[in-house]
Amino acid sequence: MPKISQKGLAMPQSPIRKLVPFAESAKKNGAKVIHLNIGQPDIKTPQIALDAVKNNQLNVLEYSRTEGSESYREKIAAYYHKNQIEVTADDIIVTTGGSEALSFAMGSIADSDDEIIIPEPFYANYNGFATASGIKVIPVVSKIENNFALPPIEDFEKLITPKTKAILICNPGNPTGYLYSKEEIKKLAQIVLKHDLFLIADEVYREFVYDNKEHYSILQEESLTNNGIIVDSVSKRYSMCGARIGFLVSKNKEVISTAIKFAQARLSPPTYAQIASEAALDTPQSYFDEVKTEYVARRNLLIAELEKLEGVKVAKPQGAFYCIAELPIEDADDFAQWLLEDFRVNNETVMVAPAAGFYATEGLGKNQIRIAYVLDQPTLKRAVHILGEALKTYIG
Incomplete structure (x- = not known):
């Protein structure tokens, strides 16, 4: 057999x-x-998104552009601008869910047997994506006793080897709900710059921040222009899990041009889901x-x-x-x-x-x-x- x-x-x-x-x-x-x-x-799900699909005038359900439609990416960039994240449409690739964005990121920055450091506990599928890419997850432990706060920087530095390519965080966190502070993001920025690593941030829960706290994106940190990669998604933001639309966002042109080659191999993100997701960006506050x-x-x-x-x-x-x-x-x-x-x-x-x-x-x-x-x-x-x-x- x-x-x-x-x-x-x-x-x-x-x-x-x-x-x-x-x-x-x-x-x-x-x-x-x-x-x-x-x-x-x-x-x-916002009615405006559902209506956009219901009322569209398409006669042929064509392939979209590999990186997602231009009009959608322009609107995504405007959304980020409202959130103090200054990127352009050319810094964005529309993906089939945040999952694909993460797979593209891993494939673009790491080779087989390379390592990515992740504070644990973390979104379980990170293990799956890493295994599929031949990457080793190196965990750094956060603890329930201190609400799963960022582990000490010394804990990260002990784990960095010549094989280390990135640190990956989820902010706010799945499964912990932990929100990294601006100060913690700056500490992570310092360590990835010091060791010439990427900082990948899964920011799909950006809208869900409580207790008068604010979300601080890694791409609000100017020092991370070449080191920062955001993974994002419409799934939770608009209660559109079935749309399977996400984004890979980076100001690093080499990351984007490399990720596009992975995106070309899967042809394009789904057209109807992009129509719904673009309309969802007009959802009122x-x-x-x-x-x-x-x-x-x-x-x-x-x-x-x-x-x-x-x-x-x-x-x-x-x-x-x-x-x-x-x-x-x-x-x-x-x-x-x-x-x-x-x-x-x-x-x-x-x-x-x-x-x-x-x-x-x-x-x-x-x-x-x-x-x-x-x-x-x-x-x-x-x-x-x-x-x-x-x-x-x-x-x-």
Whole structure:
């Protein structure tokens, strides 16, 4: 029998999606599953985006330009300008989701066996993208005890080798909700300049920043003109996860010209999704104000309810819509599967994402879960109640 590739065998399963068969089985058996495992917002997509697709006059659904339509990239550049990020349309490549933008970035700056340093826990698919590109993830540990703040610069410097090509951050963070301060971004800028590295920032949650804090982009830092790369997406900003539209943004012309070659190999981003995403840029500020207010209320309720549970430790997110909770158990994978297979409250259970898959260091996060607070407040409160009852039963 022909053999599967070593790269394929090494590809990690998604901690967000790997329990789906157990959830589907629970539903087929009549249970209701509350999904806390995936960042699929229940917020309505802006009507202006939906109408743009519904009312378009296309007669032929053609390929678009490899880098995305010019009109869309011009509007994206104007969006960034409003956010104090000065880039042009030529600094932007429209991609099939933020995932493709990250893959293009990795492919453009690193060769097989090169290394990228990432503070952990981090978005689980970074492991997958790195494996697909033949890149080694070198984790630097951030801790729940200090809310997953940026680790000391000394911790980064100890890990830098001749193989190191970049530091990658998510700001605000998935899965932690941590928001890097302006001072922390400047510290990262200093270290990448000192060692001639790239700083890649996944900024897809830029709009979701709480407690009167402000998001500071790496491309607001003038010193990073040649070292900064932004990965971005419309998925969460406009609740358009199914559009699969993202961007790769850099002022480094060589990065862009290299990434375009990867983009040419996949031909072009989807036309209808670009039409919707371009229209979404005209979404009024009131939409974001309302969404942010709702997420703050959900976060506050979730944290308050989790803190009532005996033995549970939780970090308070300052952005995005995720949090990491540490549970008084040994194996969150086993607990999460047990929830779906064996535990019910009024024929309901919850689905969570075990956090070990958000770490690269073996053994870390095994007693932690990620919760996405993308559901309405009554559902979140009910979900935490079920979680609390489940812990009592599971621990015995």
